[in-house]
Amino acid sequence: MLIDTPRLQLREMTANDLPALRAILQDEQTMTAYEGAFDEPMVLQWLQRMLDRYREDGYGLWAVELRETGTMIGQCGLTKQHILDADVVEVGYLFQRAHWGNGYAVEAARACRDYAFEFLDTDRVWAQVRDTNLASMNVAIRLGMTVRGRFVKHYRGVEMPHLVFAIDKFGALDRPADH
Ligand SMILES: CC(C)(COP(=O)(O)OP(=O)(O)OC[C@H]1O[C@@H](n2cnc3c(N)ncnc32)[C@H](O)[C@@H]1OP(=O)(O)O)[C@@H](O)C(=O)NCCC(=O)NCCS
Incomplete structure (x- = not known):
């Protein structure tokens, strides 16, 4: 599985990506919405979960590389989630702090949204975002998503209010070009 965008390439992660993964998941500021940095066992568990998703679902959060250098700067992709009592496809994105603010998250997430509509049996793509x-909300909005609801997630012993964003395939096809 490979997705190319003008500046990025998305591909499945491997154990070789652990150093780049640690730079994301063990950075306190990057992980604010997840209630703080992950320890090593949580990083290994995260990677294993993605490898399981690739095998079971055919997709998951993918590595995002800069095409120019081959450097892995983030993760972006699609995962099965249970949101508002329904089994849905979610687009997710986490990038190394050094690379924030360059439009990479929107560029990668748009490609994932389009991949879901083209190759997965779904007419709606979701994003759950801590309030x-x-x-992250601005990325969802730039994907053409609108707010569909809210719920409280219980994670790492904390109650986290979330907003739920989504975009419909019909709306996506109908929207003005955004590339
Ligand atoms: C969310 C995240 C992926 C955005 O990555 P990014 O590459 O900096 O995003 P982009 O450069 O594509 O910017 C997307 C939009 O968000 C806006 N944005 C970026 N950082 C912002 C901030 N701190 N506050 C408000 N808006 C912000 C940008 O202005 C841009 O909107 P615009 O194009 O209309 O100007 C990044 O901040 C991140 O990795 N955060 C930590 C992990 C995380 O919380 N992931 C989401 C879990 S739901």
Whole structure:
């Protein structure tokens, strides 16, 4: 599985990506919405979960590389989730802090949204965002998503209010070109 965008390439992660993965998951600021940095066992568990998803579902969060250098700068992809009592496809994105603010998350997530509509049997793509995570909400909005609901997630012993964003395939086809 490979997705190319003008500046990025998305591909499945492997154990070789652990150093780049640690730079994301063990950075306190990057992981604010997840209630703080992950320890090593949590990083290994995260990678294993993605490898399981690739095998079971055919997709998951993928590694995002800069095409120019081959450097892995983030993760972006699609995962099965249970949101608002339904089994859905979600687009997710986490990038190394050093690479924020360059439009990479929107560029990668748009490609994942389009991949879901083209290759997965789904007419709607979702994003669940903690209500404090403005950057993530802005990515969802730039994908053409609108707010569909809210719920409280219980994670790492904390109650986290979330907003739920989504875009419909019909709306996606109908929207003005955004590339
Ligand atoms: C969310 C995240 C992936 C955004 O990555 P990014 O590459 O910096 O995003 P982009 O450069 O594509 O910017 C997307 C939009 O968000 C806006 N944005 C970026 N950072 C922002 C911030 N701190 N506050 C408010 N808006 C922000 C940008 O202005 C941009 O909108 P615009 O194009 O209309 O100007 C990144 O901040 C991140 O990795 N955060 C930590 C992990 C995380 O919380 N992931 C989401 C879990 S739901």
